[in-house]
Amino acid sequence: MKAIINSQYGSPEVLSLGEVPRPTIKPNQILVQVLAADVTEGDRRLRAADFPGFTAVFGRLMFGMFRPRHSVGGTNFAGRVVEVGAEVTGFAVGDDVFGGVAHGAYAEYLAVSAKEAIAKMPAGTTHAEAAALPYGAVTALVFLRDMAKVQAGERVLVVGASGGVGRMAVQVAKHLGAQVTGVASRDHDLVRSLGASEIIDYTQEDFTKSGKRWDVIFDATEGDHFRSFRAALTSTGRYLTLYMTVRVLFEMAMTTMRGGPRAIAGVAMGNADKLNDVRMLVEQGALRSVVAERFSLEQIGRAHAALEQSRPRGSVVVEMSEAGAPAHHGRAGIEHAPQARGAAVPNCSASVGALRP
Numbered sequence: 425m426k427a428i429i430n431s432q433y434g435s436p437e438v439l440s441l442g443e444v445p446r447p448t449i450k451p452n453q454i455l456v457q458v459l460a461a462d463v464t465e466g467d468r469r470l471r472a473a474d475f476p477g478f479t480a481v482f483g484r485l486m487f488g489m490f491r492p493r494h495s496v497g498g499t500n501f502a503g504r505v506v507e508v509g510a511e512v513t514g515f516a517v518g519d520d521v522f523g524g525v526a527h528g529a530y531a532e533y534l535a536v537s538a539k540e541a542i543a544k545m546p547a548g549t550t551h552a553e554a555a556a557l558p559y560g561a562v563t564a565l566v567f568l569r570d571m572a573k574v575q576a577g578e579r580v581l582v583v584g585a586s587g588g589v590g591r592m593a594v595q596v597a598k599h600l601g602a603q604v605t606g607v608a609s610r611d612h613d614l615v616r617s618l619g620a621s622e623i624i625d626y627t628q629e630d631f632t633k634s635g636k637r638w639d640v641i642f643d644a645t646e647g648d649h650f651r652s653f654r655a656a657l658t659s660t661g662r663y664l665t666l667y668m669t670v671r672v673l674f675e676m677a678m679t680t681m682r683g684g685p686r687a688i689a690g691v692a693m694g695n696a697d698k699l700n701d702v703r704m705l706v707e708q709g710a711l712r713s714v715v716a717e718r719f720s721l722e723q724i725g726r727a728h729a730a731l732e733q734s735r736p737r738g739s740v741v742v743e744m745s746e747a748g749a750p751a752h753h754g755r756a757g758i759e760h761a762p763q764a765r766g767a768a769v770p771n772c773s774a775s776v777g778a779l780r781p
């Protein structure tokens with residue numbers, strides 16, 4: 425089968441199209457014909473060995489000291505089940521599925537354990553839209569719902585609201601009943617359409633000097649900004665950062681013991697339950713992905729370069745041909761044909777649903 429080989433760390437040019445054996449599945453696994461894969465900031469970090477903060481060492485230990493441990497790249501996908509192991513229940517050949525953090529998603533086929541992060545695709549989404557969901561949506565759910573326990577009526581500030589995680593964080597916070605402010609230098613209309621009632625352009629205004637206070641600040645930018653953002657938090661406020669540094673872990677420990685505004689850092693791990701939550705939110709109309717740029721598998725280097733260089737106004741996905749996939753049973757209205765590069769896909773509008781832990 426065709427796959428994108430990633431045998432060394434580096435710039436997008438290290439990704440090359442190759443042929444590898446099609447995976448054979450174990451009794452607890454599912455074989456998925458991959459029809460779309462998301463190209464995320466996380467994938468860029470894995471490709472470039474650009475692991476932030478103290479994870480620089482752990483990242484190399486986990487993902488390969490001198491070269492990538494997973495020789496085929498890609499982590500977030502959507503596709504169709506073509507084979508099911510004897511011990512697998514809940515999935516059948518022909519099911520449309522999506523998943524996250526399954527190494528090897530830039531390939532025509534992917535073997536995934538049925539207990540890993542895989543779930544049935546939300547009704548009414550294309551494979552490209554579904555592939556673009558897990559990365560940001562699972563992260564936003566883990567941080568806002570599970571770690572910060574955002575309550576209805578709270579004020580949530582999303583810093584980096586126009587980015588891959590931020591777009592999902594705005595929608596999840598809105599779904600949880602929060603009043604959402606987005607901080608972004610661009611795509612203000614998009615961020616508003618996702619649920620932000622107020623926008624702060626960080627190139628024009630410093631929100632830490634505005635005198636306003638938020639219950640939760642979700643920071644989806646590079647770096648740990650707890651010290652500078654602290655003044656903008658209420659006394660029971662939570663600062664959430666995706667960026668793991670030794671300092672923020674220290675701040676986390678100190679603020680847990682001391683009281684007052686807390687710092688919270690972590691890594692969002694996907695699983696089937698969280699993907700099912702994402703599926704339900706999409707089907708309720710509370711969550712949607714925004715696909716900005718589409719490439720073929722062969723154009724993976726261009727896709728990574730687009731993510732890095734052109735600040736796409738939404739997710740970048742690669743789409744594969746579905747020739748040979750078994751006929752889909754069940755839902756109507758699913759659009760499978762790869763679309764032209766650059767075509768944005770409309771989706772359901774945001775609304776407040778009822779999903780909570």
Ligand SMILES: NC(=O)c1ccc[n+]([C@@H]2O[C@H](COP(=O)([O-])OP(=O)(O)OC[C@H]3O[C@@H](n4cnc5c(N)ncnc54)[C@H](OP(=O)(O)O)[C@@H]3O)[C@@H](O)[C@H]2O)c1
Nearest residue numbers: 465584586587588589608609610626644645666690691692
């Ligand atoms: N810990 C975890 O589990 C986890 C999970 C997923 C991602 N991550 C990490 O989270 C980070 C964000 O990922 P992403 O995919 O959302 O990246 P992204 O799409 O590049 O978005 C980053 C955002 O940061 C904003 N930004 C840049 N400088 C800013 C500033 N000075 N003030 C305010 N906003 C600023 C940008 O806004 P404008 O474009 O509007 O300027 C952009 O929208 C990455 O470091 C990624 O590795 C961590």
